Amino acid sequence: MEEKSVDVLMPGPDESAIDKRGYTGPRTGIERDLAEVLADVICVERVSVDSHFFDDLGANSLVMAQFCARLRKRTDLPSASMKDIYRHPTIRSLATGLADAAPTPVESPAPVSTEVVPPAGTVRYVLCGTLQFLLFLGYSFLAGLATDRGYAWVSAGSDVIGIYLRSLVFGGVGFVGLCTFPIVAKWLLVGRWKSREFPVWGLTYLRFWTIKVLIHANPMIFFVGNPLYVLYLRALGARIGKGVTILSRNVPVCTDLLTIGAGTVVRKDSFFLCYRAHAGRIQTGPVTLGRDVFIGEKTVLDIDTSMGDGAQLGHTSTLYSGQVVPDGQRWHGSPAQPTEHDYLRIGPATCGTLRRAGFGLITVLQLVFLYLPLAVGGAYMLVTLVPALHNRLGPGAVGFTSPDLYIDALILSFVLFFGFVVVGLAVLFTVPRLLNLAVKPDKVYPLYGFHYSMHRAIGHMTNIKFFSWLFGDSSYIVHYLRGLGYDLSRVEQTGSNFGTEVQHESPFLCSVGSGTMVADGLSIINAEFSSTSFRVSRASIGPRNFLGNNIAYPSGARTGENCLLATKVMIPLDGEVREGVGLLGSPCFEIPRSVERDSRFDHLRTGDELRRSLAAKNRYNIRSMVFFLLVRWLHFFVLTMLALANVDLYDSYGHVLIAVFLVFSLGFTAVYFVLVERAIAAFRALRPRLCSIYDPYFWWHERLWKVPDTYLNVFNGTPFKNVIWRMLGVQLGSRVFDDGCYLTERTLTTIGSDCTLNAGSKIQCHSQEDGTFKSDRSTIGAGCTIGVGAHVHYGVTMGDGAVLAPDSFLMKGEEVPQHARWGGNPATETRDAPDQPEALARKV
Numbered sequence: 001m002e003e004k005s006v007d008v009l010m011p012g013p014d015e016s017a018i019d020k021r022g023y024t025g026p027r028t029g030i031e032r033d034l035a036e037v038l039a040d041v042i043c044v045e046r047v048s049v050d051s052h053f054f055d056d057l058g059a060n061s062l063v064m065a066q067f068c069a070r071l072r073k074r075t076d077l078p079s080a081s082m083k084d085i086y087r088h089p090t091i092r093s094l095a096t097g098l099a100d101a102a103p104t105p106v107e108s109p110a111p112v113s114t115e116v117v118p119p120a121g122t123v124r125y126v127l128c129g130t131l132q133f134l135l136f137l138g139y140s141f142l143a144g145l146a147t148d149r150g151y152a153w154v155s156a157g158s159d160v161i162g163i164y165l166r167s168l169v170f171g172g173v174g175f176v177g178l179c180t181f182p183i184v185a186k187w188l189l190v191g192r193w194k195s196r197e198f199p200v201w202g203l204t205y206l207r208f209w210t211i212k213v214l215i216h217a218n219p220m221i222f223f224v225g226n227p228l229y230v231l232y233l234r235a236l237g238a239r240i241g242k243g244v245t246i247l248s249r250n251v252p253v254c255t256d257l258l259t260i261g262a263g264t265v266v267r268k269d270s271f272f273l274c275y276r277a278h279a280g281r282i283q284t285g286p287v288t289l290g291r292d293v294f295i296g297e298k299t300v301l302d303i304d305t306s307m308g309d310g311a312q313l314g315h316t317s318t319l320y321s322g323q324v325v326p327d328g329q330r331w332h333g334s335p336a337q338p339t340e341h342d343y344l345r346i347g348p349a350t351c352g353t354l355r356r357a358g359f360g361l362i363t364v365l366q367l368v369f370l371y372l373p374l375a376v377g378g379a380y381m382l383v384t385l386v387p388a389l390h391n392r393l394g395p396g397a398v399g400f401t402s403p404d405l406y407i408d409a410l411i412l413s414f415v416l417f418f419g420f421v422v423v424g425l426a427v428l429f430t431v432p433r434l435l436n437l438a439v440k441p442d443k444v445y446p447l448y449g450f451h452y453s454m455h456r457a458i459g460h461m462t463n464i465k466f467f468s469w470l471f472g473d474s475s476y477i478v479h480y481l482r483g484l485g486y487d488l489s490r491v492e493q494t495g496s497n498f499g500t501e502v503q504h505e506s507p508f509l510c511s512v513g514s515g516t517m518v519a520d521g522l523s524i525i526n527a528e529f530s531s532t533s534f535r536v537s538r539a540s541i542g543p544r545n546f547l548g549n550n551i552a553y554p555s556g557a558r559t560g561e562n563c564l565l566a567t568k569v570m571i572p573l574d575g576e577v578r579e580g581v582g583l584l585g586s587p588c589f590e591i592p593r594s595v596e597r598d599s600r601f602d603h604l605r606t607g608d609e610l611r612r613s614l615a616a617k618n619r620y621n622i623r624s625m626v627f628f629l630l631v632r633w634l635h636f637f638v639l640t641m642l643a644l645a646n647v648d649l650y651d652s653y654g655h656v657l658i659a660v661f662l663v664f665s666l667g668f669t670a671v672y673f674v675l676v677e678r679a680i681a682a683f684r685a686l687r688p689r690l691c692s693i694y695d696p697y698f699w700w701h702e703r704l705w706k707v708p709d710t711y712l713n714v715f716n717g718t719p720f721k722n723v724i725w726r727m728l729g730v731q732l733g734s735r736v737f738d739d740g741c742y743l744t745e746r747t748l749t750t751i752g753s754d755c756t757l758n759a760g761s762k763i764q765c766h767s768q769e770d771g772t773f774k775s776d777r778s779t780i781g782a783g784c785t786i787g788v789g790a791h792v793h794y795g796v797t798m799g800d801g802a803v804l805a806p807d808s809f810l811m812k813g814e815e816v817p818q819h820a821r822w823g824g825n826p827a828t829e830t831r832d833a834p835d836q837p838e839a840l841a842r843k844v
Contacts, residue, residue: 024050030095033077038091041067049091054592061591062795065813072817081828082811086584086591119280119754119783120201125735128201129719135210137663144658150174154377163377171372175219182214183235186255192237193254193274195304197283200737200756208275208282209717212253224249225456226363227356227448233258241291242353243531245447248272250760254284261291261309263531265344269523269552271788272301276806277739277756278785290327294344297525298552300334300760300789300807312343315525315552316570316586318789318807320823332570334586334807334825341574345556349446349533359448409641416640417633421470428467429483432458436485436508444535452534455506455527462507470629472500472520473702474621475614487511489543494605494771495617496693498522500705506536513543513561519768520705521550528555542579546770550762550791559583564593564769568791568809568825585809586825594770601692605771613694620699628706635672639665669711674727677707677746685729685747688776698773701766705744716740716759725751733782741786745775752782752800760789767794767812774812781818805830 023046026032031049039047042063053059059067064085072079078098088094150170157163189207198204215236223229225247230240236255241262248266252258254274266272272295275284285303289295293307296315305319313319314332325331332339438454445451462484471477477498478491485507491497492515499520504510505527512518518541526539539555541547548567558572559565564582572578572588582591642664646657680703691697715721721738728746733753741757743749745765751757763786766775776795780786784798787806798804798816805823816822823830 023048024092026091028095030077030099031091033074034071034095035091037070037074037077038067041070047091049095051090053085053089055089061811062813065795065811065815069813069815072815079829082814082826083585083589083828086589120199120735122734125201125719128206131206132209132718133720137659140659140662141655143662144655146174146177147658148655150376164373167373167377168368171376172368174376175367175372179218179220179232182211182218183232185214186211186236193256193284195257195285197278197281199281200277201735205282208253212717215251215253218251221249221251223363227360228363231360243351243356245529245531247529252287257284257286257303259286259288261289261293263292264289264295265293265529265531266295267297267299267315267525267529269297270295270299270301271760271806273759273788274303276303276788277737277758278803279783279801280737280754280756285321292531296332296343296552297523297554298550298789300787302788302806314339314341314343314570314573315554316568316825318586318805318825320805332587334570334809335805335823337587339587343573344530346528346530346533346535347444348530349444351446351448351532355446355448359452405644406641409637409644412644413633413637413640417636418629421629424464425467425483428461428464432462432507433485436506439506439536441509442535442537444533446533447529447531455534455536458507459505463503465501468498468502469500469706469708470625472498472502473705474625475618476621476625481507481510485510489514493614494693495614495621496768509536509538509555511538511540513541513545515544516541516546517768517770518547519549519567522547523552525552525554548767548769549764562593564591566591567764567767567793570825584826601694601771610694613692616696617694617699620696621702624699624703624706627703631676632708635669638668638672666711666714670715670724671727673708673711674724677704677728680704680707681729681747686745686775688748690772690774693768693771693773695773701773701775712742713740748775748777748794750777750779752780752784754783755780756785758786758788758790758806761786761791763792765794776812787823 026035026049035047035049039045042057042059047057051057053064061082065082068080068082068085071077080094080098084094084097088097154163154166154170157166190211220229220232223232225245229246230244233246233252233255234240238252238255238258238260240258240260241264243263244260245264246266247268248270249268250271250273252272252274257274258272260266272287274287275282277283283303286306287301287303288306290307290309290311292310294312295301296313296317298316299313300318302319302321304321305323307313307319307325308327308329310328311325312330313325313336314330316334317332317336318334319325320335323336325336330339330341330343331337332341435454435458439445439451439458467480468477471480473496475493475495475497478488478493481498481502482488487510489512494517496517498518501520502518502522504524509526510524524539527534527536537555539553539557541553542560542563544562545559545565547553547565548569550568551565551571553571554573556573558575558577560577560579562580563578565571566582566584568586569583570586570588572583578590580593582593583589584591642661646661689697689701712721712724715724717737717739722732722736725732725738725743725746730743730746731750733751733755735753736751736755736757738757740759741761741763743763748765749763763778763780765778766773774794778792778794778796780792780798781800781802783801785803786792787804787808789807790804790810791808792804792810793812795813796810799818799820801819802816803821804810804816804827805821807825808823808827809825810816810822810827814827821830822828
């Protein structure tokens with residue numbers, strides 16, 4: 001990390017603050033050495049061994065991370081982690097806590113692994129990208145051909161009934177084809193998945209990527225939480241018992257390696273992919289779950305993991321490769337460890353095979369007889385039956401160069417886009433409230449019935465990301481969430497009460513106390529599930545809390561007033577109610593609620609200064625919301641214009657034109673939003689920053705977070721993702737394999753050549769704690785691996801060849817040595833972590 005950027009975030013404390021408790025000198029050599037290192041880090045002459053790092057010295061986690069990095073470079077001193085710092089917050093207590101630790105070996109910075117994987121050549125990298133593009137062209141051509149033939153057949157209907165029946169048949173056949181095509185392709189191209197590894201960018205990887213993309217694009221993803229989804233996974237080769245409920249939309253790819261026993265429940269946002277990317281290679285391995293297993297929300301199951309019958313894995317937890325949870329045991333944490341807490345807190349209900357089959361059958365009937373005919377034939381019938389539309393949109397009605405084309409596209413796109421915004425809000429604020437009358441809190445209902453359907457409909461409607469994206473990071477998110485049903489008490493407006501990503505299972509049972517601020521990624525867990533039943537209950541977040549990124553907050557949480565809940569923290573569900581403290585890690589431990597540096601802008605959060613600043617931020621946010629509505633509408637307008645032009649040319653080019661439209665739409669979307677983001681930043685790179693959330697710079701920075709970027713997921717696992725990252729300003733090396741990593745501040749991120757970035761990982765070059773915004777550069781060295789679901793914070797440096805384990809949280813300011821292996825939440829060095837899954841190691 002550059003020294004200049006560190007200085008921006010780590011101003012040295014003044015001597016008076018350090019000396020206010022008086023000076024106590026060291027009594028042992030290790031105390032003296034530790035004090036000297038800390039004094040050098042915070043740029044003072046001396047440090048008292050009894051001074052509290054945070055309360056007396058005014059240090060913060062970034063300063064102490066630099067202190068830990070200095071200790072790791074001293075061969076005569078034991079290493080210390082951030083967890084050690086928080087547990088022993090003085091030099092004297094830290095020296096005592098580290099007294100029995102062995103010094104770090106000097107011979108090499110590499111811990112256990114000296115694995116060297118030859119990087120893929122540029123020729124193979126380019127060839128793989130070319131073949132991936134050709135496969136996409138072929139798929140688009142087949143989709144265009146099928147759409148062309150189906151449209152022609154549907155349009156041959158003589159009346160409304162005929163069109164409906166033809167739409168029903170074509171829609172049904174098309175849906176079955178889309179669902180079965182990935183299954184057939186998997187069995188033809190791969191057969192059965194086995195535990196193995198192979199390099200990325202090769203022909204074997206190309207087959208793997210093809211199957212992965214087809215599985216992810218399958219419409220069966222919309223049936224997650226439905227017994228039909230379990231049947232789909234079985235058709236792909238997974239061994240799944242009776243009565244299994246899967247609520248996670250992260251689809252396993254190597255399904256033959258997945259075994260799930262009867263009665264198991266897998267909560268949403270869980271990863272059980274049966275593969276991972278490591279050091280430029282794809283490794284596949286089994287995930288085995290016994291009978292009646294419970295998997296919590298936001299969990300990661302690495303390859304070669306297993307859980308016995310009746311075992312549980314709590315929320316925000318991870319099983320590392322090789323970990324086994326015995327029968328009946330409950331584990332949680334990252335990496336997981338035994339616990340006494342029971343995460344399955346709901347009794348069973350009557351829910352047999354007949355009920356599951358009936359629910360699946362009703363779903364199919366609704367789809368075939370209602371939704372598909374409406375989607376396939378509805379637009380055609382509207383155009384046919386309304387003469388004005390038929391005359392304007394019929395083939396040959398306007399030329400591609402005619403002004404009428406642009407006027408029609410302008411009117412149609414405006415009505416559809418802004419009509420969706422207005423009607424969508426009206427529906428969201430009314431329909432879910434009516435449906436909620438059928439679902440009573442704290443009452444146990446059986447799965448796959450009327451109440452379950454109402455509950456799912458409420459969740460789907462009120463978690464539409466468009467509106468939280470629109471209102472998030474502004475004062476207006478409060479009114480939107482209240483309209484959905486949140487209980488927000490007496491709101492203390494900050495202008496940033498919630499971010500742009502917040503989800504729930506029932507908005508009517510979410511309570512947030514006054515003065516609380518929430519960063520992106522909050523998931524409120526206010527529904528509990530067993531394999532046969534569900535229950536909704538209230539989840540309450542106390543007043544004057546601050547919640548960091550990517551937190552799963554369950555009902556029954558043991559947190560109260562004035563808590564700092566750090567990024568990816570596991571929320572405690574037992575013990576005393578925590579108040580006035582900070583919580584970090586999984587499982588969590590206490591840290592200071594705040595430090596002196598974070599309170600430097602408190603004068604801006606009260607009185608007349610707050611009113612002036614908040615009014616100015618509100619005006620700025622309104623302009624941002626209007627701007628981004630226009631940005632998204634303009635994007636929709638261009639696609640509408642192209643679609644109308646296709647209608648004009650359809651008789652001449654048919655299915656080829658449809659394929660061209662699909663390819664152009666994807667390419668245009670990527671280039672358009674890249675240009676929007678770079679234009680907002682005036683095509684310049686960001687710089688590290690420390691400021692108040694009422695600083696106009698922060699308001700401008702928020703605009704960058706609002707630029708739509710979901711299109712990036714389409715390019716996962718391809719060289720085209722790297723091209724887009726470079727266009728967005730990321731300093732990116734050659735042949736980086738990105739399977740689904742997300743970068744928040746692109747121009748503050750540096751990634752070396754041949755890095756491996758796994759699905760669900762995130763590199764976040766900023767944080768917002770209460771009213772303070774901080775950003776800094778993060779550097780990922782060449783050949784590094786970031787595991788599935790791992791989170792890298794700002795100011796981080798990972799040396800070449802370093803590995804960050806799945807679901808780890810690498811805290812701000814950490815420096816990972818070359819070829820080191822770190823893991824956990826918070827991440828520390830893990831020398832005993834296996835290099836390879838057992839199934840792979842046996843083959844070596």
